[in-house]
Amino acid sequence: MSNSTASNSPAASGSARDIFPPVPRPIRSSDYVPQTSGATLAAVVALCGVFLLTSLNRLNHTDFWGHLCYGRWISQSGQLPSSDPFAARTEPAQPAGRFVNVPWLAQWSAYELYRLGGPQSLVFAHAAMAMAGCGWLMLAIAARGVRPGGAVAGGLVMYLLALPTMGTVRPQLWGVVAFPLVLLGISLLPRRSHPMFWLPVMFTLWANLHGSFILGLGVLAIWVLVSAWHVGQSTEDVGRWRPFWLIALCVIASCLNPAGPQLLVQVASFGGNPALEKIVEWGPLVIKSLGGVLFFGSLLVTCFVIRRSSRQFQAGEVVLLIIFGLFSLISLRMLVWWSILWPWVLVPHLLSCWPRRWETQDEPEYPDASRGTMRTLYALGCILVVLCWSPSSRAFITGQTRRMGELTSSDTPLYVADQIRWRKLTGNVFCPLDWGDFLIWRSDGAIKPLVYSHVHLVQPEVWDDYLRIYRGDRNWTQLADQHGLNYLVLSRTRNDTLRRDVEQHPRASILYQDEQSLLVQLLTAAPGQTNQASGSL
Amino acid sequence: MFACLIRFAFPVLFLALFLGAYRLLGKNMDRSQLTLERRQPRSISHRREVDPRIVSDEQLFAVLDRLQPPTEWTNTNVLLHALRLWGPLAEFNDDRVPSGERLRQYFLDDAAFRKLAGSDAPPLYRIDAETGQVHVRDWSPADPDRVSSSYHLNDILATLAETGTSLDTALRTRDGDTTVERLLDTAMGQMHFRQHEFEWSAISYARYVYPESGWRNDYGERITAAEVVRELVGPLTLTYGPCNGLHRLEAMVVLWGADQELGPATSRGDERARQRLRDQMLRYMRQVVALLEVSQHIDGYWTRAWPAGQKAQTDENASLSDHILVTGHHLEWLALAPSELDVPNEMVVRATQWVVRAIQEVDDQVLRRGYGPFSHAVRALCLWRSKDPYEAWRQYKGQQKSAADPA
Numbered sequence: 041m042s043n044s045t046a047s048n049s050p051a052a053s054g055s056a057r058d059i060f061p062p063v064p065r066p067i068r069s070s071d072y073v074p075q076t077s078g079a080t081l082a083a084v085v086a087l088c089g090v091f092l093l094t095s096l097n098r099l100n101h102t103d104f105w106g107h108l109c110y111g112r113w114i115s116q117s118g119q120l121p122s123s124d125p126f127a128a129r130t131e132p133a134q135p136a137g138r139f140v141n142v143p144w145l146a147q148w149s150a151y152e153l154y155r156l157g158g159p160q161s162l163v164f165a166h167a168a169m170a171m172a173g174c175g176w177l178m179l180a181i182a183a184r185g186v187r188p189g190g191a192v193a194g195g196l197v198m199y200l201l202a203l204p205t206m207g208t209v210r211p212q213l214w215g216v217v218a219f220p221l222v223l224l225g226i227s228l229l230p231r232r233s234h235p236m237f238w239l240p241v242m243f244t245l246w247a248n249l250h251g252s253f254i255l256g257l258g259v260l261a262i263w264v265l266v267s268a269w270h271v272g273q274s275t276e277d278v279g280r281w282r283p284f285w286l287i288a289l290c291v292i293a294s295c296l297n298p299a300g301p302q303l304l305v306q307v308a309s310f311g312g313n314p315a316l317e318k319i320v321e322w323g324p325l326v327i328k329s330l331g332g333v334l335f336f337g338s339l340l341v342t343c344f345v346i347r348r349s350s351r352q353f354q355a356g357e358v359v360l361l362i363i364f365g366l367f368s369l370i371s372l373r374m375l376v377w378w379s380i381l382w383p384w385v386l387v388p389h390l391l392s393c394w395p396r397r398w399e400t401q402d403e404p405e406y407p408d409a410s411r412g413t414m415r416t417l418y419a420l421g422c423i424l425v426v427l428c429w430s431p432s433s434r435a436f437i438t439g440q441t442r443r444m445g446e447l448t449s450s451d452t453p454l455y456v457a458d459q460i461r462w463r464k465l466t467g468n469v470f471c472p473l474d475w476g477d478f479l480i481w482r483s484d485g486a487i488k489p490l491v492y493s494h495v496h497l498v499q500p501e502v503w504d505d506y507l508r509i510y511r512g513d514r515n516w517t518q519l520a521d522q523h524g525l526n527y528l529v530l531s532r533t534r535n536d537t538l539r540r541d542v543e544q545h546p547r548a549s550i551l552y553q554d555e556q557s558l559l560v561q562l563l564t565a566a567p568g569q570t571n572q573a574s575g576s577l
Numbered sequence: 578m579f580a581c582l583i584r585f586a587f588p589v590l591f592l593a594l595f596l597g598a599y600r601l602l603g604k605n606m607d608r609s610q611l612t613l614e615r616r617q618p619r620s621i622s623h624r625r626e627v628d629p630r631i632v633s634d635e636q637l638f639a640v641l642d643r644l645q646p647p648t649e650w651t652n653t654n655v656l657l658h659a660l661r662l663w664g665p666l667a668e669f670n671d672d673r674v675p676s677g678e679r680l681r682q683y684f685l686d687d688a689a690f691r692k693l694a695g696s697d698a699p700p701l702y703r704i705d706a707e708t709g710q711v712h713v714r715d716w717s718p719a720d721p722d723r724v725s726s727s728y729h730l731n732d733i734l735a736t737l738a739e740t741g742t743s744l745d746t747a748l749r750t751r752d753g754d755t756t757v758e759r760l761l762d763t764a765m766g767q768m769h770f771r772q773h774e775f776e777w778s779a780i781s782y783a784r785y786v787y788p789e790s791g792w793r794n795d796y797g798e799r800i801t802a803a804e805v806v807r808e809l810v811g812p813l814t815l816t817y818g819p820c821n822g823l824h825r826l827e828a829m830v831v832l833w834g835a836d837q838e839l840g841p842a843t844s845r846g847d848e849r850a851r852q853r854l855r856d857q858m859l860r861y862m863r864q865v866v867a868l869l870e871v872s873q874h875i876d877g878y879w880t881r882a883w884p885a886g887q888k889a890q891t892d893e894n895a896s897l898s899d900h901i902l903v904t905g906h907h908l909e910w911l912a913l914a915p916s917e918l919d920v921p922n923e924m925v926v927r928a929t930q931w932v933v934r935a936i937q938e939v940d941d942q943v944l945r946r947g948y949g950p951f952s953h954a955v956r957a958l959c960l961w962r963s964k965d966p967y968e969a970w971r972q973y974k975g976q977q978k979s980a981a982d983p984a
Contacts, residue, residue, distance in 0.1 A: 072583040420591050427592075428599055437596050438603030443797025445769075454796055455769065462705075462712065549719030555771040563719055 075412030076419050079188030083178055084419040086192050088426040090174045090199050095167035095430040097207040099159060101452035103493035104209045106477035109485065110141060111151025120144055120298055124497045126480045128468035128488040128523060139497075140299045140306045145248035146211035157436070159447050162209055164432040169213045170206055174199050176220035177380060181387050183227035190391045194383035201338060201379030204331040204372065205321070215252030216376060218242055222256040223384045226263050229283060236286055240293035247294040251307040255377055257294060259360060261287050266356040314500055318507075321373045331375050335368055338382050341390070349389035357385045448478075456529055456557040457482035463551065467526030470509050472534055475557075479529065490523055512537030517547060520562055527551075528560040609799075611765055611792035613758065616745055618738035618784040621834030623963045624916050631929045632958045638973035640936045641966055644955045646680060647945060648673040650693040652724040653701070656683050658952040661736050667967040677967065681740060684733050685757075686749040694725040701727065702760075704752035710763040711748065711755055729819055731764050731777035738784035761785055766795040770808050776824035779805055783832040788839055806832070806854045810861040815868075815884040820950075823906035826865060829858045830913040837915070855915075862918050869907060873924055877931030878904045898947045901935060904928055905954025912960035929958055 076084075099105075106126070113125055123139050141147075153161050174195040182191035199206065202216070221242055225235035239260075246253035264283040295301045316322040326332050342361070346353070364381050367374040427433040435442045444454055453475045460479060466486040471479060476492025491498050491506040498506070505523065509516045516538060520528070528548070530539045532555065542548040542560050552559040646659035646669070660680040667677030675683075675693075682689035690701055699722050703712045713727045713734075720726060727733050737746075737757060744758040765786060768778045782805060790802040809829050816822040836855065842848035872889035873879055880895035881903055882888065908928055911920050932954045936944070944951055959966045 071580040073587055074584045416588070420588055424592060424595050427596060434603070437600050439600065440603065440609070443793065443795065445794070445796030445798040447797070455771065458796075549717060551717050552715075554769075554773045561717075561719060 070413050073413045074416050076415035077188075077412070078415065079192065081415045081419050082189060082192045083175070083195075085422050086178075086196050087171045087175055088422050090196075091167045091171045092426045092430050093199075094170040094206065095163060095432040097163070097166065097209075098449045099163060099447050099452075100208045100210075101449050101478055102208070102474045103477055105481040106493045107143065107147045107211060108151055108154060109477065109480045110144070111147035111149070111154075112481075113485070114144060114148045115151050115155075124494065126485060126488060126492065127494075127497065128490045128525065140303060142251045142299075142303065142307060143211035143214075143249055144298065145245070146214050146250055150209075150211075158441065159444065160432055160435045160442050163447060164436065166209045166213065167430065167432055169217050170199070173213075173216040173220055173380070176217065176224055177384060180220050180224035180227050180384055183224055184384070184388050186388050186391060190387050194387040197383045197387070198379050201334050201382065202376045203334070204329070205376045211250040212252060212376070214246065214249035215255070216380070218246045218249075219252065219256055219259075219377060219380050220384070222259055223380070225286075226260065227384075229286070233282070236282065236289070239286060240289040243290040243293040244296045247297045247303060251310060252377070253294055254304065254307045257287075257290055258363075259381070260290060262359055262363070263356040266359050267354065269355070310496060314503070316496060318503075319495060322371050325369050325372050325375065329372075331372050335375060335378065338378070338386075339365070342382075342386060345386055345389045345393065348393040351389050351392040353389065361385055452478055453529065453557055454478075455554050456552060456559050459552040459559055460487055460527075460529075465527060468524050469527040469529055470506070470520065470523075470525050471529035472510070472531050473506070475529060475531070487527075490525065509538065510535060512539075512541055516541070517545070517562075525562055527562065528558070530558045530560065532556060532558065609793040611762070611786070611789060613744060613761070613786065614789070615785065616743050618741060618743075619787075619835050619838055620741065621784075621831050621838075621913055623912050623960050624834075624837075625912075625920075627961070627963050628922060628926070629962075630926050631961045632933055634969070634973055636933045637958055637962060637964070637969050638977075640933055640955050640958060641970040642974075643936060643944060644948070644952055645669060646675050647948065651945070651948075652728075653683075653694070653726060654728040655948045656680055656693070657728075657732060657736050658949045660684070661739055662952040662956050663967050664965065665740050665742075677740075681737075681742070684737060685742075685746060687751045688749065690725075698722060698725040700751040701725065701733075702748065702750040702752070704750055704755060704759075706752075709755070709759060710766065711750070711760045712763065713760075729777055730772065730774040731781055734760055734764050735777040735780040735784070738781055744785065765792070765800070768794055768800055769796060769798055770804055774819055775808055776818060776828045779809060779828035780824075780831050783828065783835040787832065787835045802854060803850070806857050810857050815865065816881065820906055821881050821883075821903050823903070823910065826862065826910040827906070827913075829862065830910050830915070833858055833915050834913060859915065859917055862914060866911075866918060866920060870921060870924055873927065877927035877929075878935075879907055879928070883907075897935065897939065897943070898950060901932070901947060901954055902950035904932055905950055905957055908932065908957035909953050909960065912957055925961065929961060932958065 109126060110121070113121060121139070121141055150162060150165075153165060157164070177198050178191045178195035181194040182188055186194070198220075205212075206216075222239070225239045229235050243253060243256065246256060264287055268280070268283070291304075294304065297303050299306065325335055327336060360381055364374070364378045368378040427437065431442065431446075434440075444452070448454065451474070453471075457479050461482050461484075464486075465483065468488050468490065469476075469479065470490050473489070473491045473493055473495065476489030479487050479489060480492060490509070491503065495503070502523070505519045509519050512535065513519065528538075528542060530542065532539060539558060542558070543550070547563045549561045549563055550558055551561050644662060646663060646667075647655055650656070656675075659675070660677065660683075663677050663680070665677040665681045667680075669676065679689065683693055684690070684701070687700060687702075691698060694701075699714060701714055703714065704710070705712060713731075714722075714725075715730065716723050716726045716728045734757075737760075742757055744756065744761060746757045748755045748757055748760060761781060764778060764781055768775075768782070772778060787802060790800070792800055794800050806829075809825055809832070812818060812822060812825060814822070818825050833855065836851060839851075842851055868884055868886055869879065871886045872883040874890050878900040880889050881899050882895070883903060908925070911925065914920060936951060936954065939951075956966060959969055962969070
């Protein structure tokens, strides 16, 4: 300090400054301000970015509302449903006793959160969970011995790869938070024993939050078994049985749910319903899509890394990459798990391609502690800016409630749902399946769609009839009578054939219409009119 | 120990302090609520030179006399058109013919509504107990009580505005008393840009609310004047919407008139924004006028096929009701069109003279059945002469009386 004071004094100015160029003056570190490292600052900035981007997403009009309906049902009745309570049918979709509502805890907690803070609290929770998932993955990558900068980059790569599926609020988000924790547990297990305690607890929660817990169990089992096989049984390490105990504990923990061990069978057979094949996100990955480009791009990078990596690939890594790569090819919905696993496996290898670049360090010009204060301020500033920018947090901070039109995606049937609510309509309805969930929600369950987003609960024959009505089949009135439909909610763009027929049909009375939808009441058939096709097609 | 505590508390205090300040600032930034500054609706009048060739006083009286409000109640829509044509001050010195005030009370007082529509008619308005919103019972083909319902979305509100009804006017419904302001509030809250039959919402907006812009509707969507104009000038086809798409043009000229009434803009930015809106509307209207010039039949009328241009002249399928509907509506908006729009006088004279002949020749039954379209045509004639229909009818009747009885 005394040198710097001397150099700044008027007497010392001039020639002395020419001879001794000014050196950066260190900012004194404060004892009262927490110190932040460069890596932590990078992680904060990255996670703030993830939070901000995710909070720009609106509540999707699809299964999100269906899950919220289940949450409301559970909260209001104080029990779990034993059959589908919302669909337009009298008989359960599955034989009695086989109906298992896996994500009941996620549904219930989402509804309770909704009750507390309205729909914008769910947008906030969405952003927070995406951020948590990225953060855990950064830790999981760092736990593999990767430098913090690489770990932060890995977390961001995960977010990028998961973009096509990350925008939707659904119970799966709990899996996005929990899956990196499994990877963190795996990374820590050789050195630490604490995953033995928290991983089973997490699996108990996860099994009640979303069916993706089975993937977590799968990853854990594959990693442990393949690693054990690869290392061989010659090792005399006393802790070598620890991973096996962990698997057993996690499996037992997963069975602590309302369905018990049967849940494992139910979840494993989930994808078997033929109706799921017609849903785009359950369909195979299409190369000419954002998901396809990202997935195949990641495969190209994988090839490059395999060739250049100076770090040896472990058998578990290879097996996991192959299995999850195949899953992603089969179903777009699985891309999110690939997006978490891929950086965890690849980042250590990717960084080993240029070992020198990542190993060299700049000599600090002045003690690192003096930068720590400023980094803390930068980090807090970043958090502050993001909280003020992000629509979800801004709404909480300013106390300005955002209404449904600002929070929901543009395909949400807001206006027609409002009409149904205002007219107090009750009964069975045909509507595009992705609209069904919102209509159930807005009508407090008074409207029962033929099919809604829970297509895995639909019987094949109901699904076929739904598709026939959707396409404007000649015998749509017959099918409507067969299923006891009272109303039709039609999309102007997607049900054009049916709409044109309905507009002329004597049994159809249009109650409401706008540029998005039509609400039609089906009148009772006059004698001789029953089951007659309109013949206009 | 103290330093350690402060280190933990510092980030929390830092964020709390700044976020608290932001909350205080944010409270003052909320401009999402609709504020209604004026209580009286705007009156939009004819802005062109009056050409007596368009329709003579005698012709005007003759057609007005035939369009007196019906003596028997048929449906809400007819009464709405009668009120729109005659206004609330009309008196016909005949107990069987409802006065203008009685017509207006039909829409403002449930007791008056039940007197005409029947005591068992379901209420025209329903007040939402939760929100206080006033919902109008709208028309549905299967509704057995459809005749007493509102035929188009917000047509009642637009007519109340046209007939000079203040927002403070009491609205006595079966659910309790409220005001026209709540009716407007509900309509503006429910207004959105996917609305079917947007026209009357736009007219109500222009007369009661403009230049207010940028509020959020009940769904949280921002409603701006620019979006309202975009919705009006951007239909799928020129005939999209009720009455051959012609209420869209009526909404446009009403909005133009409301803008004219505002006077010069307060800032350059505001002037540019308003000019942009006027340009968009003027472009649309010019396109329509160009088509009207070539699609007009030699007799003076237009048909529903008018956007087809010259081909529309030989539209064999069109009925007299169609001719009246299209010609009456066209004449009505043209009468209120801005002076910047060139409207060929000869075209208007031919159309008005055809309307006069048609109304004089048509039999009573057709006239009663098509009261709505005929009333539009007659109102158009009055507008072209810059005359209030009731005043024009009363004055001429008075002159006739004094001519017949000079003593």
